[in-house]
Amino acid sequence: MASNHLTGIGSESKQLATWYFTFAAILFGAQLLFGLVAAIQYVMPGFLFEILDFSVARMIHINALVVWMVFAMFGAVYWLLPDETGIETIGIKVGKLLYWVFVAAIVVVVLVYIFVQVGPADETSIWFIHEGREYIEAPRWADFGIVVVALGFVANLFMTGMKGKRSGIVTVLMADMIAFAGLYLTGMFFTDNITVDQYWWWWVIHLWVEATWEVYVGALAAYGLITMIGAHRKVVEMWLWIEVAMLFGSGILGMGHHYFWIGTPEYWWEIGALFSALEPLPLVAMFIHVLYDWGKTQGAQDATGQKLSVINNKPAFTWFVLNAFGNFLGAGIWGFFHTLPQVNLYTHGTQFTSAHGHLAFFGAYATILIGMMYIAVQGVNGIKVMKSTRSSVWATWMIAGGVMGMTVALTIAGYVQVLVSRAQMGATWAGYFDGQSGLWFAQAMDWRLIMGVVTFTGFLFLAKDLLSIGKSPIHER
Numbered sequence: 138m139a140s141n142h143l144t145g146i147g148s149e150s151k152q153l154a155t156w157y158f159t160f161a162a163i164l165f166g167a168q169l170l171f172g173l174v175a176a177i178q179y180v181m182p183g184f185l186f187e188i189l190d191f192s193v194a195r196m197i198h199i200n201a202l203v204v205w206m207v208f209a210m211f212g213a214v215y216w217l218l219p220d221e222t223g224i225e226t227i228g229i230k231v232g233k234l235l236y237w238v239f240v241a242a243i244v245v246v247v248l249v250y251i252f253v254q255v256g257p258a259d260e261t262s263i264w265f266i267h268e269g270r271e272y273i274e275a276p277r278w279a280d281f282g283i284v285v286v287a288l289g290f291v292a293n294l295f296m297t298g299m300k301g302k303r304s305g306i307v308t309v310l311m312a313d314m315i316a317f318a319g320l321y322l323t324g325m326f327f328t329d330n331i332t333v334d335q336y337w338w339w340w341v342i343h344l345w346v347e348a349t350w351e352v353y354v355g356a357l358a359a360y361g362l363i364t365m366i367g368a369h370r371k372v373v374e375m376w377l378w379i380e381v382a383m384l385f386g387s388g389i390l391g392m393g394h395h396y397f398w399i400g401t402p403e404y405w406w407e408i409g410a411l412f413s414a415l416e417p418l419p420l421v422a423m424f425i426h427v428l429y430d431w432g433k434t435q436g437a438q439d440a441t442g443q444k445l446s447v448i449n450n451k452p453a454f455t456w457f458v459l460n461a462f463g464n465f466l467g468a469g470i471w472g473f474f475h476t477l478p479q480v481n482l483y484t485h486g487t488q489f490t491s492a493h494g495h496l497a498f499f500g501a502y503a504t505i506l507i508g509m510m511y512i513a514v515q516g517v518n519g520i521k522v523m524k525s526t527r528s529s530v531w532a533t534w535m536i537a538g539g540v541m542g543m544t545v546a547l548t549i550a551g552y553v554q555v556l557v558s559r560a561q562m563g564a565t566w567a568g569y570f571d572g573q574s575g576l577w578f579a580q581a582m583d584w585r586l587i588m589g590v591v592t593f594t595g596f597l598f599l600a601k602d603l604l605s606i607g608k609s610p611i612h613e614r
């Protein structure tokens with residue numbers, strides 16, 4: 138019988154990882170469905186009016202996005218921890234309990250969003266309904282629950298890292314996860330001053346996606362390259378340290394690009410412009426890093442003509458390579474486009490922002506986390522070499538192609554807004570509407586919807602593939 142990861146050392150940790158991945162995949166599907174509702178509402182404004190309003194569909198779309206990624210990120214750590222430390226994760230029983238606390242909290246929060254869509258906003262609504270903070274709307278009671286879950290997770294990571302072998306990957310993760318969890322606290326207090334409120338809110342959003350999450354992805358890429366193509370640990374870990382230093386450097390002050398127009402002092406223009414413009418550099422380094430390791434595997438043979446290194450998990454590796462491209466394009470290129478204050482003055486808050494938001498979140502995070510789900514499927518089923526199935530290929534093309542298509546459509550819509558609403562009509566009330574009633578804008582919204590349907594269809598292939606690829610007979614075991 139094939140050996141699998143659910144019997145050896147670390148089997149408990151890996152089982153918990155698969156739970157995390159499963160709920161993440163379900164939430165990913167939900168995210169896309171609510172995104173589709175919001176996209177239909179752009180084209181047909183009356184769609185589901187007073188049943189599921191745009192504001193609520195949009196809120197669930199982007200909060201589900203953040204939450205599924207956090208679930209998958211916790212899952213990936215629980216997956217790689219036994220491999221990197223050589224021991225079972227410590228505190229795994231508590232970890233499993235906290236998992237259910239987390240799931241229950243999220244389900245209740247979403248149900249409340251759906252059932253209480255309109256009403257007065259006061260102190261109680263912050264505690265029980267939502268906080269009105271884009272991306273991290275969880276009401277305060279759930280905030281505290283999330284903090285407890287995150288502390289439990291970080292404690293398990295630390296205890297295991299201290300006791301077992303401590304690789305560079307684990308050390309980076311330990312430091313990074315403390316920062317990741319700690320930053321959540323900055324989005325938990327409320328002030329009456331909107332500028333102060335936004336100031337701290339950006340600490341969560343920007344310092345997550347442009348600092349702590351990027352470092353996390355570096356660690357994950359290092360682990361993935363070692364497990365999938367046998368990359369040399371020394372090489373990937375050296376790159377990892379360089380990227381960590383660069384990311385923290387540029388990411389922290391790069392936050393200035395969100396302080397341009399929210400009432401903070403003007404010196405943020407210069408700081409934001411300089412450091413955010415540097416942000417793509419570590420992303421380029423990561424990109425080169427992955428391609429370099431990948432290139433080294435091509436055609437290498439030993440004396441007998443045997444291939445030296447094989448890619449032992451084709452679908453996962455495909456998603457990891459997409460991550461290198463996607464991170465570079467979505468965060469690096471699409472981010473750089475509008476990061477200088479001179480440009481941002483015109484593009485701020487147009488569909489341009491949305492184009493960047495979609496490609497960056499997808500390219501930098503969705504891709505590599507989907508790749509990790511494939512690594513888990515391989516491990517659970519004890520498969521030595523996992524090849525792509527027809528569904529793997531359809532899923533990859535339709536999801537990646539669909540998101541790229543949406544990004545192009547949104548970029549065109551953004552240009553219309555920049556030219557008509559901002560440049561031509563001078564950001565007036567009339568200009569705002571003129572920008573959105575032109576033919577180009579309307580067609581772009583149609584295309585976004587079409588490409589959204591393509592993306593969702595790709596997701597269905599992905600779900601089928603993840604559920605069935607471990608059982609298909611074409612895999613060498």
Ligand code: HEM
Pocket residue numbers: 271346347394395413414416417467468469471472473474475476477481484485486487490493494495497498501502
């Ligand atoms: C993976 C990393 C990144 C992710 C996930 C990401 C995601 C996002 C999202 C979702 C927003 C919209 C926030 C809102 O609702 O207001 C945003 C805004 C922005 N991002 Fe990024 N971003 C990333 C990296 C970058 C980088 C590297 C740059 C610069 C080189 C950048 C530049 C900007 C700018 C200038 C804005 C403000 C847009 C506006 O004025 O409306 N981003 N980002």
Ligand code: HEM
Pocket residue numbers: 169170172173174175176179195198199202490491492494495498499503540585586588589590592593
């Ligand atoms: C079925 C596919 C999808 C559709 C139809 C869709 C649709 C939408 C719509 C209509 C909005 C609201 C835009 C607005 O307020 O003007 C939105 C926002 C957003 N979506 Fe999606 N989406 C999809 C998939 C995704 C994916 C795969 C990601 C990332 C992994 C994503 C990330 C975001 C983000 C970050 C925002 C906020 C953007 C901002 O305010 O700047 N979406 N999406």
Ligand SMILES: [Fe+2]
Pocket residue numbers: 343347391392394395
């Ligand atoms: Fe940012």
